[in-house]
Amino acid sequence: MTIFPSDFSGFALVVKEDCATCQLIVPAIAQLEEQKDLLLYSQDGPEFPAGVPKVIDDSELEASYRLGIEIAPTIIRVQAGAEIQRREGWQRSDWRDLTGMAELGEALPEFSPGCGSKSVDPGMPELLAYRYGDTALSARRIEVAELEDEHELAYQRGWSDGLPVVPPTEERVLRMLSGTTRSPDEIVGVAPPDYVACTVEKVAINAVMAGCKPEYLPVVLAAVEAACLDEFCMHGLLATTYFSGPVVIVNGPIVDKIGMNWGTNALGQGNRANSTIGRALQLVIRNVGGGKPGGVDRAALGQPGKVGFCFPEREHDSYWESLAMERGFSPEQSTVTLFAGDGVYGIADQTSREPKSLTRSIALTLRTVRHGKAFGASDAILIVTPEHMRVFREAGWSKARFREELEACLTVDGSEVIKGAGGIAEGMPVKFADRRVTKFRSGGLLIAHTGGGAGMWSAVIGGWAATGRTGSIPVTIEIKS
Amino acid sequence: MSVLLDPTGELQPAQRERLPRPGSLSDKTVGLLDISKPRGDLFLDHLAGKLDEMGATVQRYRKPTFTRVAPVDLRHQIVSECDVVIEALAD
Numbered sequence: 001m002t003i004f005p006s007d008f009s010g011f012a013l014v015v016k017e018d019c020a021t022c023q024l025i026v027p028a029i030a031q032l033e034e035q036k037d038l039l040l041y042s043q044d045g046p047e048f049p050a051g052v053p054k055v056i057d058d059s060e061l062e063a064s065y066r067l068g069i070e071i072a073p074t075i076i077r078v079q080a081g082a083e084i085q086r087r088e089g090w091q092r093s094d095w096r097d098l099t100g101m102a103e104l105g106e107a108l109p110e111f112s113p114g115c116g117s118k119s120v121d122p123g124m125p126e127l128l129a130y131r132y133g134d135t136a137l138s139a140r141r142i143e144v145a146e147l148e149d150e151h152e153l154a155y156q157r158g159w160s161d162g163l164p165v166v167p168p169t170e171e172r173v174l175r176m177l178s179g180t181t182r183s184p185d186e187i188v189g190v191a192p193p194d195y196v197a198c199t200v201e202k203v204a205i206n207a208v209m210a211g212c213k214p215e216y217l218p219v220v221l222a223a224v225e226a227a228c229l230d231e232f233c234m235h236g237l238l239a240t241t242y243f244s245g246p247v248v249i250v251n252g253p254i255v256d257k258i259g260m261n262w263g264t265n266a267l268g269q270g271n272r273a274n275s276t277i278g279r280a281l282q283l284v285i286r287n288v289g290g291g292k293p294g295g296v297d298r299a300a301l302g303q304p305g306k307v308g309f310c311f312p313e314r315e316h317d318s319y320w321e322s323l324a325m326e327r328g329f330s331p332e333q334s335t336v337t338l339f340a341g342d343g344v345y346g347i348a349d350q351t352s353r354e355p356k357s358l359t360r361s362i363a364l365t366l367r368t369v370r371h372g373k374a375f376g377a378s379d380a381i382l383i384v385t386p387e388h389m390r391v392f393r394e395a396g397w398s399k400a401r402f403r404e405e406l407e408a409c410l411t412v413d414g415s416e417v418i419k420g421a422g423g424i425a426e427g428m429p430v431k432f433a434d435r436r437v438t439k440f441r442s443g444g445l446l447i448a449h450t451g452g453g454a455g456m457w458s459a460v461i462g463g464w465a466a467t468g469r470t471g472s473i474p475v476t477i478e479i480k481s
Numbered sequence: 482m483s484v485l486l487d488p489t490g491e492l493q494p495a496q497r498e499r500l501p502r503p504g505s506l507s508d509k510t511v512g513l514l515d516i517s518k519p520r521g522d523l524f525l526d527h528l529a530g531k532l533d534e535m536g537a538t539v540q541r542y543r544k545p546t547f548t549r550v551a552p553v554d555l556r557h558q559i560v561s562e563c564d565v566v567i568e569a570l571a572d
Contacts, residue, residue, distance in 0.1 A: 140487035150483065159488055168486045196490030205488040236548030287488040470546035 003066045006081035010037025011099065014064055016072040017044040019115035021090050025073060026052070028095070028105035035101060043072065043118045064119035065128040071114035075099075089114035126174040135174060136184055137201055154209070159287055161279065161307055165209035176204040179214030180221060181481050188221055189228025191289035192235035193296040198224060198288045203280070206287055210280035210308070215258045216273055219336060220280040222479040223248045223310075226338040227281060233472040237340045237464055238291040241298050244464035245306035246285075247341035247381065248278050249448060251324035252334030254479055255312040262314035264452035267344055267383070267459070279308030303343040311450060318449040319389055320399035326447075327476045334479040339381055339446060340464035340472035349388070350456040355395040358388060359402065362458060363409035367439055369462040373417040373427040375437040379444035379463035379474065385451040388458045399447065410439035441468055503565065507536030512563035516547040521569035528567060 004012065011032060015022040026049045032038050033052050041058040042048050049055070058064055067076065071088035077098055078084065087094045090112040092105050119128055129135055142157075144150050150167035154160050166172065177184055177200070184201035191198040200221065207220045227234045227246055237244055250260060261271035269275060285291045293299065299306070315322050315331070324335040347365045352358035362382065370378040384392075392402055414432035421427055428437060439445075444467060464472050503509055511532050513525045529539045540562055544551050551559075559566050 137486065140491050142485045142487050144483045144485060146482055150485065153485070167483075168488055169483065170486060173486050191490065194490055194492055196492065198490075201486075202488065202490075205486045209488060233548050235550065236546075240548075283488070288490045290490055290492065466546075466548045471548050 003063055004039070004078050004081045004083075008037070008039070008081055009079050010039070012039040012041065012067070012076040012078055014041045014043065014058070014067065014069045014072055014074045014117070015049065016042070016115065016118055017048040019072045021112040021114050022049070022073050024112055025090050025105065025108060026050075028090075028108060031101065031104055032099065036099060039078075061119045061124070061128055062132050064117055065132050069117045070120050072117050073114055074117070123171070123175070126171045126178070129174050130170045135170065137170060137173060138185065138199075139173075139201055139205060158292065159209065159283075161282060161286060163307065165283070166211055168205045168208045172208045173201070173204050176208050176212065176214050176217055177201070179217035180204075182221065189225050191224070191228055191284060192291065193238055194290035196288055196290065198228070198284060202288050203284055206283040207276075207280040210283050211272065211276040212280050213258070213272065216277050216280075218479050218481055219248075219250060219254060219258070219273075219277050219334075220284075222336045222477055223277065223281045223338065224284050226336055226475045226477050227285065229475050229477075231473040232338055232340070232475050233466070234285065234289075235296075236466060237472055238285065238289075238297050240464060240466065241300045242465045243299060243301055243303045243342040243462075244340045245303070245309060246278070246281060247305065247339040247461060248281060248310040249323060249337040249339065249381070249446075250277070250310065250312040250334070250479075251315065251322050251329070251337070252479070253332065254334035255315070260312040262312045262450050266311050266314070266450045266452070274311055275308065277308070278305075278310030281310075282306065282308050305341070305343055309341065313448045314386070314450040317386070319393035320384075320402075320447070320449060323446055323448045324476060326399070329476065329478065335476050336479060337446070337474060337476040339379070339461070339474045340467075341381060341461040342463070343461070344383075345460045345462065347458040347460060348456070349458075353391060355392050355397045355402070356405065358391050359405045360409050362388075363406055363439075365460055366406070366410060366445075369439070369460060370465060371426055373421065373424065375412070375414075375417055375428055375432075375439050376441050376444075377467065378465055379440060379446070379467045379472075381446045381448060381461040381463075383451065383459040383461065384447065384449050385455060385458055386449070386453050387456045389449055403445075403447070406445075407438060407440075411436055413437075443473075444468070446474060505535075506532060506565065508538075509564040510538045510540060510562060512540045512542055512559045512566040514551070514559065514566055514568040515541070515543040516569060517544050518547045518569070524569050525567075 041056045041063045045059045046055040046057045074088050076086040092110050096104050154165045182200045186200045187197050203224050258273050260273045313322050329335050349361040369380045414435045414437045417428050418430050418433050419427040515521045532539050
């Protein structure tokens with residue numbers, strides 16, 4: 001970009017006071033100023049460099065931003081308003097070539113490196129882009145009056161899930177968008193329940209509010225995209241009176257890259273990425289999709305994970321292939337898997353040291369998902385922790401073997417679970433009385449390994465009461481940059 | 482003064498007027514939409530009897546699953562065949 005008048009030919013130089021090289025080359029600047037047409041921009045105002053007349057005050061950094069300056073000093077040769085060549089830092093021979101001044105900086109050392117321009121200090125690029133750039137952000141602007149509190153405004157406008165949100169200023173949203181290469185106006189999905197086309201920009205705004213860092217944005221975008229797929233059935237999941245909400249499981253290299261917690265308290269609080277990614281998805285559904293509790297969200301009770309429920313799988317020391325690999329992805333691919341899930345229910349078995357016993361133990365709890373007499377009804381996630389995984393590893397049980405044995409434990413005579421059986425009215429239709437029934441439909445049980453190294457517990461996340469073709473099917477998609 | 486970006490879908494909540502209500506249901510065609518929730522049919526059977534007594538013509542419809550919005554074709558069919566629709570929402 002050029003900022004020079006079309007009839008200007010000469011040199012432009014950008015300097016800052018807090019740069020030893022800029023201080024060092026003041027004599028050369030004075031020579032240039034004397035002999036050439038020079039536009040001298042100072043990032044610290046007209047007092048620096050002292051003794052040089054006609055210093056242009058660039059303390060607002062507009063020229064530095066528009067010229068794309070990254071290093072001070074930067075010298076630019078300009079011809080008829082257009083940039084011909086630029087040099088960063090001080091290299092005497094380069095400067096002499098550029099200016100055609102054979103005696104330039106005679107008393108100076110041959111080389112001295114430049115410093116970072118003030119326009120690229122942390123946070124400045126976004127601020128300057130907001131001030132001077134064409135940010136291409138199209139969201140409606142909401143003005144906050146002088147005496148108004150931004151946090152209270154977010155509550156009053158219904159943007160919050162009940163917890164404080166980070167006010168989505170343009171600077172913050174621009175910084176968030178730096179986390180993806182996708183264009184702000186790209187449509188990520190059509191967000192239910194209002195079926196509004198949801199752009200990357202809208203996701204970024206809600207990710208800011210949720211407390212995400214820019215590097216989490218690709219994960220949030222993938223989660224939103226997955227939630228908007230028809231097979232996930234987000235609309236029904238929102239509208240149900242049941243407990244469920246979207247559960248996000250992250251796999252692949254991005255987990256460690258963005259610092260997610262797969263260790264101690266993996267499903268709990270305390271890690272920024274785990275806590276905010278799931279929340280960002282729920283804020284998108286709330287704000288862009290328009291799905292709010294008491295509105296389309298008709299949950300009788302809900303559950304705390306509906307604020308946001310996201311965790312990664314512990315892959316590096318797992319004996320089994322990961323959830324994503326089971327679902328057709330390679331270990332090099334980063335993915336999100338979305339599951340329509342409830343809260344976490346623990347399985348405590350501190351005694352089993354051989355896999356058959358532990359499998360039966362786990363099956364006892366899995367059988368209670370939704371209802372002890374509901375079979376082929378709800379899906380579930382089984383989370384196996386490292387200490388329970390050890391039992392299977394030491395016995396050499398593959399994941400497939402475990403699944404096979406588990407399914408056998410979860411297949412019962414229909415007569416045990418039909419309506420009225422055991423003196424309980426609830427149950428399977430009577431037509432199942434003479435059949436064998438299996439707890440989970442094919443593909444309805446997801447198994448993941450995560451959590452801290454100590455504790456012989458595993459956990460179950462039960463699924464929504466509407467599953468499969470007429471409800472929600474878990475979906476896994478790759479995370480794009 | 483600061484400026485925030487609107488995180489919502491920006492659907493303008495233009496105040497929508499309700500359609501005029503019929504004074505009576507006699508000689509009107511009333512659609513009963515079963516959303517496929519258990520026992521919704523019992524409720525609608527009862528309503529159908531009452532509507533019949535009032536002189537209304539009753540048409541019955543059913544969504545494939547309660548978890549999704551009614552398919553477009555079904556919505557169009559109801560609009561083209563009925564004056565009024567009643568939806569059984571719960572079990």
